[in-house]
Amino acid sequence: MIERIWSGRSPLWLLLWPFSLLYGLVSGLIRLSYRRGWRRSWRAPLPVVVVGNLTAGGNGKTPVVIWLVQALQQRGLRPGVVSRGYGGKAEHYPLLVDHTTTALQAGDEPVLIAQRTGVPVAVAPKRREAVEALIAHHPVDLIITDDGLQHYALQRDIEIVVIDGVRRFGNGWWLPAGPMRERADRLASVDGIIVNGGIANAGEIAMSLQPAQAMNMQSGARCALAELTHVVAVAGIGHPPRFFATLKQQGLTPEAEIAFADHHAYSEAELQALTTARQTLLMTEKDAVKCRAFARDNWWYLPVDAELQGAALEPLLMQIVQRCAEQSGAGNKRTQ
Known part of the structure; x- marks a missing residue:
């Protein structure tokens, strides 16, 4: 039913439309409050790459995070991953994921990322705490956040949005009348757009999930x-x-x-x-x-692996590598 409402095939979305306006107003004010400095955001001492989405529901963020970790490792970088850990109930936060950590503690996605990549993964509702825990316990060069595009309390250097190429943005309305967390014009301010399935438009990176x-x-x-x-x-x-x-x-x-x-x-x-x-x-x-x-x-x-291709892919990776090099250079100057 929810798919029919969000796609616009069911007129029931009209009943939810007033609530969508309220959602859009609140989310817009939250973002504006951080942009204007009314609420404080935190900048990590390392580059932060956010992999998120504009819509609710599974778009394929976690396979992208795994792919990105591996691609950056091949370029000599040491990524760490932070997550909200949705579905997990740890006794304390931040939680550093290791081989004994269960999905009941950390959530399924952080455990999956840790098992597939072997990189340090930290979980906390406040992502700043997860980032600080990673930096304190592991020699990482950058932070990748699994989700968190709308978590403006954490400043970011690179924003990557993953889109379901088949469903796209449905009827285009905010939750609950539509699938949107933010409107589609938000894409104009991000650094990379990855399209999972369907047809990628100009400037977008095509992605497919290949079964093993x-x-x-x-x-x-x-x-x-x-x-x-x-x-x-x-x-x-x-x-x-x-x-x-x-x-x-x-x-x-x-x-x-x-x-x-x-x-x-x-x-x-x-x-x-x-x-x-x-x-x-x-x-x-x-x-x-x-x-x-x-x-x-x-x-x-x-198991499935993300395969990405497109003219915008290599420039996006080089942008991340360059940002890490700049941060490393700035850090070296501060210590001299």
Whole structure:
């Protein structure tokens, strides 16, 4: 239903329109208060790169963060990642993610990023605290924030927006009548626009999610997706239809497709009840980080990797590298 409202296919968005005006007014005032200095923002001693979006729902930010970390590592930089840690409930903040940290503590996305990249990851509702914890405990050259485009309390050097290329901006209205956190004209002030799926416009960076081999959650064995039989597909991500569409594009037609809310906290009994002994449970990698502790031998997940291309890609990376070089040079002068 919400997809129909946000796309404009349902007239119910008109009933929510007054609330959207209020949302837009409040969010606009918040941003203005930081720009005018009425509220104080904090500048980190290292360059900060924000990977965020303008809309609610899954656009593919986390795969972009993983790709960006790896791309910058190849250029000799040492990134650290900070996150709000949505869905996690740590005993204390900031929380530095390590091999013992669970998704229940940190949230699924920070744990996934740490496992895939091996870089330092810190979680805190106040991102300044996460940044300070990273700098205090790890030799990092820059900070990448997973989400946080609207977190203006933290100043940033580079802003990257990820867009769902199929859904784009729906009816264009603020929440709750539409999907927008900020209006589309905000794109004029960002440094990079990455379009996940669909068709990228001029100046945008095209992105696709490429599936790897399926991995068994208990044994770590790998196999081609086509080798899995009697599949029940599960997705608790921002936009589950994208995962189901990916399976079909790879020639796999699940016997059932079950969508859960983003960041859903799975239980062992809940997932066991979804399949019979002859069926295979297949989920996203983001879901898998929450379920490994109680996985069964017929549970698998599908890793995906972001592939980016476009004329604007290399200049964006060079802008980040140059900003790090400038910051490093300024730091050296201060210590002399």
